[in-house]
Amino acid sequence: MYIDQAKFPQQFAADVPLAKAKLMAVGQRPITEAALKEASGAPAWKNVPSYFVYGTADKNIPAAALKFMAERAQSRKTVEVAGASHVVMTSHPAEVAKLIEQAAEAKN
Structure with missing residues (x-):
């Protein structure tokens, strides 16, 4: 499975230069069959401090689901990037890097 190349820009990376x-x-x-069938084990977010960043224009995972995941993981900080696509780390690297730096500096 993969995203059709012709549809990829709009579906996966709509806020990235074409x-x-x-x-x-x-x-x-x-994606490999093994990746779809492999057991994931215990979720790390239950024991590891979590931080979350997502885009409101993600067409692969709805923003409401991403927000739910952040809340379920008891994210210490959640950054919602307005208009960002699924690849928020590519389209908004400064916001993502800032959150990573804050997480690295946090006293857990």
Whole structure:
């Protein structure tokens, strides 16, 4: 399974410059059957402090589901990036890096 290259920019990376999104589309790797069937084990978020960043325009996972996941994990800080796609780390690297730095500096 993979995202059709022609649909990838709009579906997966709508807020990324088109040339970069097309490059991402051709570089994607299909998901393996093992990845879909492998047991995940105990969720790390139950024992590890969590931080969460997501885009409100994610077309792969609804923003409401992402917000629920952050709340369920008792995220110490959640950053909701207005208009960001599924690849918020590519389209809004400064916001993502800032959250990573805050998490690294936190006294757990």
